[in-house]
Amino acid sequence: MRHVLAILLAAAVSLAGTAAPALAQSSLAQSSLDREQIARKHFGNDAAWYRDRIPFFESSDPKLDAVWYYRWGLFRAHQRDLGAEGYVTTEFLDDVSWQRQPYASLNDASGFHIAEGRWLNDRRFTDDYIAFMYAGGNDRHFTDHMADSVWGRYLVDGDRDAVLRHLSVMRHVYRLWDEKYDFAKRLYFVEPLLDATEYTVSSIDASGGQDGFRGGDSFRPSVNSYMFANARALANMARLAGDTAMAREYEARAEDIRERVLADLWSPSLGHFVDRYQVDNEHVKYWQPIRARELVGYLPWMFDLVPDEARYAGAWAHLLDPKALAGHAGMRTVEASYEHYVRQYRYLDGAPECQWNGPVWPYQTTQVLTAMANLLDHYKGTGPVTRGDY
Structure with a gap:
């Protein structure tokens, strides 16, 4: 079981597209598995789609095996054929009103999609998806760490042409985020809704506790971690392309973000990374830190932004x-002592609708599991966290 856990930890570390080493598929291990039989067992009549495309895995724990193939079943279900524009990976199986029409694409989960798709033997799906996103599909509806995931794919397949194909557009997209950059504070800010995390402490408190769906623009650990990771990825790509000036520029950008996150978003009193308000109104003040811990405070570890020091690991x-x-039922998105923890704000046809002020949220749970895997994999000081906790 310990061996299986090590495998899963290594896989989780790689999901973020960070500085994991290139992994070569073991042809010996793959050839020893009866892929046809396994594919039929898990996918029935659709086995042919998976047989030569996905990496196969077997362990002594049938639950782990079931989760592994369930994930690939989900990946397959979320492929949408756009015809001449190729395939994209959707966030929702059903169409939603806020998706980019008519393609059903959203960029907030693109980093996850690319990180999953890089393990496919069939390169078409992720190639198409990346090309679509950098041909206008990434409308910056939400924050994302897409460039970091594109670099993470290169660490797996070593395809130099593919990783550099969209470099100029990636650089352009990165600079478009200057509109959400405070040049005095040297940090990025965003409305929580556009960070895919509405009903957070910052948006609820900025409304005086009355709502929280919109508003609450803040300097957040999330967007700044994403921009740190994307800058680092662009620096790596530029160096690969032989553009040392660009590499130095984006290395400096990444390090400056790291410096400001550690100096300004770390709360010594809460012992946690927290938001600071960018908005200033009758309820909250500019640069004021939020008053409660949130799960988003672990995102800096998802991209190895945090130094290996005991005060942070705590x-x-x-x-x-x-x-x-x-x-x-899992990780809360905000601590239970928060005044508006699990207060219901949204209803759909009279029934409570999902929101993010306490209940478990898979999107952020996945991010924090990746962050925790990084902590356990290559940090010397892991604080109170053990592999058993993972």
Whole structure:
């Protein structure tokens, strides 16, 4: 079981598209598995699609095996054929009103999609998706770490032409985010809704506790971690392309973001990375830190932004504390002591609708599991976190 856990930890570390080493598929291990039989067992009449495309895996734990193939089943289900524009990966199986019409694409989960798709033997799906996103598909509806995931794909397949194909557009997209950059504070800010995390502490408190769907623009650990990771990826790509000036520029950008996140978004009193308000109104003030810990505070570890120091590693104690972020059903998005924890704001046809002020949210749970895997894999100081906790 320990061996299986090590495999899963390594896989989780690689999901973020960070500085994981290139992994070569073991042809010996793959050839020893009866792919036809396994594919039929898990996918029935659709086995042919998976047989030569996905990496196969077997362990002594049938639950782990089931999860592995369930994930590939989901990946397959979310492929949408756009005809001449190729395939994209959708966030929702059904169409939603806020998707980019008529393609059903959204960029907030693109980093996850590319990180998953890079393991496919069939390069077409992720090639098409990246090309679509950098041909106008990434309308910056949400924040994302797409460039970082494109670099992470290169660390797996070593395809130099593919990783550099859209470099000029990636650079252009990065600079478009200057509109959400405070040049005095040297940090990025965003409305939580456009960070795919509406009903957070910043948006709820900025409304005086009355709502939280819109508003609450803040300097957040999330968007700044994404921009750090994307800058680092662009620096790596530029160096690969032989553009040393661009490489130095984006290395400097990444390090400057790291410096400001550590100096300004770390709360010594809460022992956690937190938002600071960019908005200034009758309820909250510019640069004021939020008053509660949120799950988003672990995202800097998702991209190895955080130094290997005990004071930072101690933040993980809150994730294990039932009075803080450790809920009965999984990770809470905000600690239970927050005044508006699980207060219901949204209703659909009279029934409570999903929101992000406490209940488990798979999108962010996945991010924090990746961050925790990084912590366990290559940090010397892991604080209170153990592999058993993972």
